[in-house]
Amino acid sequence: MRSKEQLVTAYGDRDGDGMMQLSFVLPVSPSPRAREAAKRFAEVHGLREPLVTTMEQAAEGYSYFVVYGRTRHSIDLSTIEVPEIGTKQLSRDEIESAIKERFGRKLVVVGACTGSDAHTVGIDAILNYKGYGGDKGLESYKGFEVHNLGAQVENEELAAMARKRGADAILVSQVITQRNCHKENAAAFVELVKEQGFRDRVLLLLGGPRIDHKLALELGFDAGFGPATKPSEVAGFVVEELAKRSRASSL
Amino acid sequence: MANVPVDPSIVASCRELAADIATDVQRFIDAHTTVGVERAVARAYGVEGADDQGTPLVNTLVDRYRQDGLLSKGISFFLGSAIARGAGSIAEAAESLAYGRELDRGGDVSPEQARAALEPHTRAAIARIDEARSLRMANRERLGTAPSPLKYVIVATGNIYDDATQAKAAAFAGADIVAVIRATAQSLLDYVPEGPTTEGYGGTFATQENFRIIRRALDEAGDEQGRYLQQTNYSSGLCMAEIAWMGAVERLDMLLNDAMYGILFRDINMRRTFVDQYFSRRLVARSGMIINTGEDNYLTTADAVEKAHTVLASQFINEAFALRAGLREEQMGLGHAYEIDPWIENSFLFEIAQAQLIRQIFDRHPTKWMPPTKHKTGDIFQSHVHDAMFNLVGIATNQSIELLGMFSEAIHNPLLMDRYLSLKSARYVFNAARDLGDEIQWKPGGIVEKRAKQVLDEAHGLLERVRDDSIWDAIGQGAFGDIKRTRDGGKGHAGVVPRDREYLNPILDVLEGGR
Numbered sequence: 191m192r193s194k195e196q197l198v199t200a201y202g203d204r205d206g207d208g209m210m211q212l213s214f215v216l217p218v219s220p221s222p223r224a225r226e227a228a229k230r231f232a233e234v235h236g237l238r239e240p241l242v243t244t245m246e247q248a249a250e251g252y253s254y255f256v257v258y259g260r261t262r263h264s265i266d267l268s269t270i271e272v273p274e275i276g277t278k279q280l281s282r283d284e285i286e287s288a289i290k291e292r293f294g295r296k297l298v299v300v301g302a303c304t305g306s307d308a309h310t311v312g313i314d315a316i317l318n319y320k321g322y323g324g325d326k327g328l329e330s331y332k333g334f335e336v337h338n339l340g341a342q343v344e345n346e347e348l349a350a351m352a353r354k355r356g357a358d359a360i361l362v363s364q365v366i367t368q369r370n371c372h373k374e375n376a377a378a379f380v381e382l383v384k385e386q387g388f389r390d391r392v393l394l395l396l397g398g399p400r401i402d403h404k405l406a407l408e409l410g411f412d413a414g415f416g417p418a419t420k421p422s423e424v425a426g427f428v429v430e431e432l433a434k435r436s437r438a439s440s441l
Numbered sequence: 442m443a444n445v446p447v448d449p450s451i452v453a454s455c456r457e458l459a460a461d462i463a464t465d466v467q468r469f470i471d472a473h474t475t476v477g478v479e480r481a482v483a484r485a486y487g488v489e490g491a492d493d494q495g496t497p498l499v500n501t502l503v504d505r506y507r508q509d510g511l512l513s514k515g516i517s518f519f520l521g522s523a524i525a526r527g528a529g530s531i532a533e534a535a536e537s538l539a540y541g542r543e544l545d546r547g548g549d550v551s552p553e554q555a556r557a558a559l560e561p562h563t564r565a566a567i568a569r570i571d572e573a574r575s576l577r578m579a580n581r582e583r584l585g586t587a588p589s590p591l592k593y594v595i596v597a598t599g600n601i602y603d604d605a606t607q608a609k610a611a612a613f614a615g616a617d618i619v620a621v622i623r624a625t626a627q628s629l630l631d632y633v634p635e636g637p638t639t640e641g642y643g644g645t646f647a648t649q650e651n652f653r654i655i656r657r658a659l660d661e662a663g664d665e666q667g668r669y670l671q672q673t674n675y676s677s678g679l680c681m682a683e684i685a686w687m688g689a690v691e692r693l694d695m696l697l698n699d700a701m702y703g704i705l706f707r708d709i710n711m712r713r714t715f716v717d718q719y720f721s722r723r724l725v726a727r728s729g730m731i732i733n734t735g736e737d738n739y740l741t742t743a744d745a746v747e748k749a750h751t752v753l754a755s756q757f758i759n760e761a762f763a764l765r766a767g768l769r770e771e772q773m774g775l776g777h778a779y780e781i782d783p784w785i786e787n788s789f790l791f792e793i794a795q796a797q798l799i800r801q802i803f804d805r806h807p808t809k810w811m812p813p814t815k816h817k818t819g820d821i822f823q824s825h826v827h828d829a830m831f832n833l834v835g836i837a838t839n840q841s842i843e844l845l846g847m848f849s850e851a852i853h854n855p856l857l858m859d860r861y862l863s864l865k866s867a868r869y870v871f872n873a874a875r876d877l878g879d880e881i882q883w884k885p886g887g888i889v890e891k892r893a894k895q896v897l898d899e900a901h902g903l904l905e906r907v908r909d910d911s912i913w914d915a916i917g918q919g920a921f922g923d924i925k926r927t928r929d930g931g932k933g934h935a936g937v938v939p940r941d942r943e944y945l946n947p948i949l950d951v952l953e954g955g956r
Contacts, residue, residue, distance in 0.1 A: 215858045248861035249610030306626035306642050311815065314742060320923070340708065342629060371642050399819075399851060417818060417851075 199264035208260040210237065213244075220245050220253045228255040236262045273404050275413055280426040282331070289333030292433045296335040299328055299428065300352045301361035302343035305375040309365035310341045312397055316361065316421045325420040334425070345379045349386055359393040359428045362411075364401065372398060373409060380410035393431055395424065443837060443878045445797050445893035451901050452802055455757045458904040462912050463761035469712065470719045474944065476631070476936035477713070478720040479503045479516040481682035485566040485948050486520055486559070488535040491635040499683070500632045502539040509544055513941040514552075521555025521945065522547040524562075531562055552945045563947045567727070570689045574729045577692045580660070584669035587617045590810060590835045590843035591671070592867050597622035597854040599641040601651045605658035608670075610857055612662035615864040618671040618695065618842065621655055622854070623647050628678025628707045629932055633687070643854075647674050647684055652691040671695060673733065676721050677703055679713070679933045685721035689728035695774065695842075696725060700762040701755065702735035704916060705924045706742075710934035711913060722766030723952040730772065733842070734759045737778030737811035739922040745780040745815070749795050750899035751921050752777050756803065757904060758912070767952070770805040774842055778811035779831040787888055789830055794892035796838040802897075810835045812846030821848040828863065832870035837877045843867070 202209025212232060218224045225242050232240035237259025244256035280288065289297055301313050315322035317338040319329040328334045337355055339348060352360050362379055364372035376396055383389045396406040397415040406414020413427055480499040491497045506512045506519060523534035526548055538545050547555070594616045596607040601621075608619045624641035627634075637654060638646040645651060652674065659670040671694035676685040681698065688696045700718045703709035725732055736752040736759070743751065756775040763773050777799050781788040799808060812831050817824050828846030835843040845863045847855045855863075883889045907915040919925040 213858065215856075246861075248857055249613045252610065252857060254858050254861055306624070309625075311741060318923070320744065341706075342626060 193268040196267040197264045198267055200261050208238070208262070208264075210259060210261050212237070212257045212259070213255065214257075215248055215252050215254050217252055219251055220247050224253050228253075228257060232257045232259050238262055273407060275403050275427055277427050277430040279423065280429065282326075282422060285422070285425050285429050286331060286333050288429045288433065289331075292429075292436070293333075296333055297358045297428065297432065298335045298337070298355050299359045299361060300337045300339065300348065300355055300357040301363065302339035302348045302351075303341045303363045303365065304343050304345055304348055304379060305364075305371065306342060307363070307365055307372075307375075310363070312365060312399070313338060313340075313361060313363035316363075316397065316415075316419070316424050321421045323418075323420060325422050327421045328425055331425060333429075345375070345382050348379065349382050352383075352392065353386070353388060357392055358432055359395060361395045361397060361424070364396065364398040372400060373405075376406075376411070377409045384410075393428060395427070397424075443793075443797055443881045443883065444801060445794060445883060445890050447798065447801050447893070447897065451897055455754075455897075455901050455904055456761070458901075458908045459757035459761035461908050462758055462904070463765055465911055466715050466762070466913075467719075467765050470716050472940055473712065473716050474512070474515065474938050474940055474946070475682075475713055475716045475933075476503050476507055476512070476938070477680055477682045477717045477933075478946075479506075479512060480632075480680075481686045481720060481724070482946060482948055483516050483520070483535065484683055484686050485569075486517070486535075486562050487531045487565070488520075489532070495635065497632050497635060498535055498539060502535055505539060505544065507936070507938065511544075511546065512938045514547070514943060515940070515945040517559060517947055518552055518555045518943070518945040519545060519547055520562075521552075521557075521559040521947075522550035525550045525554050525558035552943045555945055556947050559947055563951060566948055567951050570724070570728050573690045573692045574727075577694065578729070580663070581669045584663050584667060586669050586671075590840045590871065591617040592864060593618035593620065593673070593809075593842055593844045594860050594864065595620045595622050595844070595855065597644040599624070599643075599645055600639040601637050601645050601654050602639065604645050604651075605654055607857065607860075608655055608658050609662045611860055611864070612659065612666055612668075612670050614861045615868055616670070616860075617668070618673055619655070619659060620673040620695075620697075620844075621645050621647075621651070623675050628675070628703065628709070631679045631933065631936065633680050633683050647687075649687045649691060652687055652693060656692055673697065676725070676732075677735075678707060679703075679709060679717075679936075681714075681717045682721045682724070685724040688730060689724050693730060695731045695733055696721075697735065698722065698725060698732040699735040699776075700759050701912075701916070701921060702738065704926050704931065705922050706735070706738055708926065708931045710931035710937065711916060711926060711928055712937045713931075713933040716937060718762065719766050720949065722763055722768055723949065725772065726767035726769075727952055731774045731807055731842075732763065732768065732772060733774040733809050734776045737776045737780070737809075740778050740780035741815045743923040745778075745782070746785065746791060748923070749791075750896050750903055752795075753799060753802070753896060753900035754903040754907070755921055756799065757900070758907075760803070760806075767954070770803070771807065773803070774807045774809040775799070775803050776809045776811055779813050779834060779846075780811075780815050782816055783813070783827055783830075784816075789834070790888045791892050792831075793834050793838060794889040795896055796834050796840065797889070798893040798896055800838045800840065807841035809842040809844065810838075810840035811844050812850070814846075814850050817846075817850040819852055821852070824848040824850060825862070825866065829866055829870055832867050833874055833877075835867075836871045836874045837881075839878050 240259035248254040318327045321327040329336045394411045396411040401414045403414040483499040528534035596604045622644035625643035663670045673695035676696035676698040703714045825848040849859045
């Protein structure tokens with residue numbers, strides 16, 4: 191069944207006005223021609239009546255522009271489907287008691303920043319006691335045994351540690367994104383886990399500023415977590431998903 | 442003046458404690474060498490080049506002697522001995538030592554004979570540092586530098602030729618200092634790659650040729666802009682000593698160089714780092730470069746309110762290590778950062794209190810003020826405001842060097858426009874509030890004064906504990922950055938070698954003041 195069309199466009203101060211601002215650099219020095227080029231550049235991007243509000247020389251032979259205009263485009267919301275992590279947000283107490291009741295043991299979580307990535311801010315925020323934004327990390331839960339391997343961990347090392355510790359879940363953090371190295375490296379880890387034959391015994395989670403749930407699924411992970419994810423969201427997902435799987439396997 | 446009250450007796454006590462902490466480690470340093478130190482020495486003697494696999498000759502040479510347990514005598518001994526027995530040049534000596542069928546054990550040459558044979562080469566090595574220093578100073582004198590805070594920006598394209606273009610663009614937009622960010626994994630490479638590089642994740646490899654390419658670009662930009670432009674790179678990781686040598690002779694102005702950063706944030710072995718930092722700083726001291734320490738990083742892993750005192754305590758320790766390596770205070774760019782959660786009430790007052798405290802305690806030091814990163818999100822507009830507040834603290838407390846914040850922090854490496862707008866904001870705030878620090882006084886007993894006092898007291902308490910436990914164990918307990926490391930753990934431990942009684946290192950002897 192087709193749902194009803196639901197068009198949206200950018201909003202400035204009146205419904206449907208399509209107001210947007212853009213800023214960009216063109217590799218030309220400021221001039222009346224450069225200003226006209228910026229205006230046309232905005233037009234080919236679908237902006238009507240573009241207004242070039244700033245043109246400044248940012249470097250020799252480069253100009254920086256700010257442009258306002260009204261977009262011609264709109265999007266039909268009814269055609270959009272985005273996979274969402276289906277679990278509901280659990281409180282700390284709910285998480286602790288769910289682990290106790292459903293598993294009767296600590297859940298083992300192993301995490302790392304893999305490959306050449308040295309940026310541990312994300313994995314630390316999720317795993318370390320301190321947590322993020324007032325939400326304490328997985329280390330602070332009685333129900334989790336956490337191994338944060340830190341920065342620049344090779345995929346092989348992470349897989350070996352996960353097997354040694356009997357990990358229930360593995361968290362991979364990828365911050366550096368130059369030339370899509372985060373995707374290649376993350377996908378290679380999934381392949382490695384498959385080759386080593388323990389893919390079906392472990393939850394694989396991917397996190398990072400350029401990661402979303404959809405991308406993580408595409409790369410073969412069970413879930414993806416983007417910026418501003420709180421540790422309790424990850425904890426809740428791990429508990430719910432593992433519980434779901436243990437129910438499924440005991441049926 | 443925006444001064445905060447600082448109890449000089451507590452500061453003096455902090456310095457005494459830091460001296461004890463560093464002296465304990467210095468005993469270990471003076472009894473050891475590392476593969477990194479010996480490679481730097483070989484480079485200083487002129488050992489250059491790499492084989493067709495890209496392995497530098499200094500690595501092949503030094504590794505051969507380490508594997509055979511002979512490195513404790515110092516690579517200088519074997520080079521000098523080969524010269525004494527007729528090798529025509531350092532290059533010839535190094536190649537025969539590295540590739541000769543039989544390992545050359547030095548024959549019957551004594552260390553004193555080896556030293557004598559090296560004498561002209563030792564002098565030439567030191568002269569290279571001194572000549573680079575003179576030329577750098579002359580250029581600075583001729584072109585002049587901007588008032589503080591000096592505006593420091595980074596470029597990080599991965600391709601050194603693009604970096605050179607970006608560096609010139611940054612100079613045009615008003616930067617005073619340009620850093621080329623290193624490829625993320627380089628700190629853990631136990632060799633320095635050769636030649637110009639055009640591929641790198643997260644940054645560009647530090648190589649001697651890349652240093653030359655950026656120096657040339659900044660020299661050109663300096664002449665065009667009529668203002669001296671400073672170059673900086675990273676003397677950190679497993680090759681900190683070799684990179685210090687390269688920086689010294691390629692006329693870099695600054696090097697990121699910290700006594701403990703590699704231990705904490707790159708999991709490099711403690712012993713290795715302490716020995717390496719000492720030799721690298723001896724080179725820096727001679728060259729007149731400024732080091733940039735990395736205390737700002739503590740606040741990216743630990744809480745910036747609770748752990749502010751760890752920055753100050755570590756600065757005292759970095760200062761004590763630097764003094765033992767012959768650095769003058771004017772060469773110590775101690776790092777600190779604006780990393781408190783911006784949504785905490787009065788966070789700006791805490792930031793200004795901490796920055797002012799550090800400015801007053803380290804009054805001769807070119808302090809390095811680092812921008813917010815941890816609480817940056819993808820909201821570039823909010824981020825730009827956040828950076829403006831950071832700039833205001835930088836100018837009001839007269840920091841010497843300010844690494845400018847970028848509104849695209851947490852999104853991507855800075856684009857040309859990001860850097861342009863960041864420099865524009867700094868230019869505006871620095872100019873608009875130029876004399877703010879001279880015009881204001883803090884309310885006696887108010888939030889700022891109390892915060893400054895608290896941070897100094899807590900730093901003193903931490904230094905007492907570190908002195909009592911020793912730095913080795915304190916790091917084991919997570920005293921800095923909430924990160925725990927052990928004495929034997931981490932990368933590069935195998936490259937630490939006890940010095941033999943007859944250990945020879947004539948270059949170190951000159952750097953230490955002619956032993």
